[in-house]
Amino acid sequence: GAVVSQHPSRVICKSGTSVKIECRSLDFQATTMFWYRQFPKQSLMLMATSNEGSKATYEQGVEKDKFLINHASLTLSTLTVTSAHPEDSSFYICSAVTGQGNYGYTFGSGTRLTVV
């Protein structure tokens, strides 16, 4: 089945630095990917939609300059958290749309970001 590889699984960074999270589709082409944020014991909150070859579409309230999304190829989407602060600490998950018409989703395994 379709697999999305997400790295790193855990990262600790210092306040003010930037962190890049990668999501790679291993055996299919992912035209559209989504990035979510999940706080402890809460649901997944959609941050942005990433489309290959075009600018990402951000949900209301998500800072575009803080959460940079790049989807330069059909198999790779990246999320860069710039100038990270402790309040950016969270669990970030990507997902890719699989199939056309009768579609589904494949999720990455998530990245736990801790900003100290």
Add this chain to the structure above:
Amino acid sequence: AQTVTQSQPEMSVQEAETVTLSCTYDTSESDYYLFWYKQPPSRQMILVIRQEAYKQQNATENRFSVNFQKAAKSFSLKISDSQLGDAAMYFCARGGSNYKLTFGKGTLLTVNP
């Protein structure tokens, strides 16, 4: 806003028994998909079951089945013969024409031995 509502923050079930998790949703679209996802402590999202809105027949996957009531916009999940490995957070989600998934707040399921 088009929402997905899970009214049960927590549920518990005895091993081998049956439990039903509820979900209601709101949408203005006629063509959409509904999903139940399981998130164990590893936090990997695992697809449990999927239902196309245009299909009247309720989806089933082994011990998991849904009761899809389109007019009532209801999509409950029934887990039969519950197992210890079923313990997890369960999310109901709706996908529409823009492929965006809207998630409910989740139901934490505990399975008692």
